[in-house]
Amino acid sequence: MKLAPGGQAVAHGTYLGGGTYDVAYGVAVDGAGAAYIAGTTQSANFGFGGAPGFDQTLTGNSDAFAVKLAPNGQAVAYGTFFGGGDYDEALGVITDGAGAAYVTGNARSDFSFGGAPGFNQMPKGDGDGFVLKLAPLAATATATPVAGNCTPRPPVSVSVVRNGDGRLRATISASGATNAIESLNFTRTTGALVDLPNGGAQSGAFTYTPPAGTTSVQVFVRRAPGSAAATAELVVTDACGAWPTLIGGGAGAF
Numbered sequence: 001m002k003l004a005p006g007g008q009a010v011a012h013g014t015y016l017g018g019g020t021y022d023v024a025y026g027v028a029v030d031g032a033g034a035a036y037i038a039g040t041t042q043s044a045n046f047g048f049g050g051a052p053g054f055d056q057t058l059t060g061n062s063d064a065f066a067v068k069l070a071p072n073g074q075a076v077a078y079g080t081f082f083g084g085g086d087y088d089e090a091l092g093v094i095t096d097g098a099g100a101a102y103v104t105g106n107a108r109s110d111f112s113f114g115g116a117p118g119f120n121q122m123p124k125g126d127g128d129g130f131v132l133k134l135a136p137l138a139a140t141a142t143a144t145p146v147a148g149n150c151t152p153r154p155p156v157s158v159s160v161v162r163n164g165d166g167r168l169r170a171t172i173s174a175s176g177a178t179n180a181i182e183s184l185n186f187t188r189t190t191g192a193l194v195d196l197p198n199g200g201a202q203s204g205a206f207t208y209t210p211p212a213g214t215t216s217v218q219v220f221v222r223r224a225p226g227s228a229a230a231t232a233e234l235v236v237t238d239a240c241g242a243w244p245t246l247i248g249g250g251a252g253a254f
Contacts, residue, residue: 016067034077039065040105048080050155065082068137189203193223231248
């Protein structure tokens, strides 16, 4: 929560969590008044209010999380989990003047950094420290909207579940009147193969264009042979613009 300067009133306040155990350990505030919160969660239904994020599928017994709140505290700008098949927690967060967030914590899993570079990305013990940098929200290239249907911006729903055959089934759905999915632009796949509705399988960077008027697309992500983890980063474009998201996780996610 944010307290008014005199400490005698709450300027804004919110819960973060779901149906199990959730703890916020660290908070940082940027020059615009946006708050960055880091912690740990055991709740698969934690929820980020439809905001985008790097990884929004709870993977292990307990995942680290990071959330950016809008300056008025009434909306999530982005939210993400970090975790694998064990216990992971984010214990601190700071932000710089450019809108990036730096998160540190403890990991007992070999969770993914989404293909980003790093000094050492192989865990060595029962519990390793970790530090990562979250990029600022990218400027969104917006398609020409149908008047009145993109304010407020209707969210893109991304539901990811185990398919039972070693794959993750992701259902990507546009919402809002007269809205439809125009394309799925996979910007990067790491250790993953993506099975598409047209029967094809792709990896690397590619774009899938569904039939006109499609409001929901289902894709399947599987680990490439020899890969311990698999992630597919993509940007969903609908009539209201671009929506970045990620599908995947460690071996325990599949």
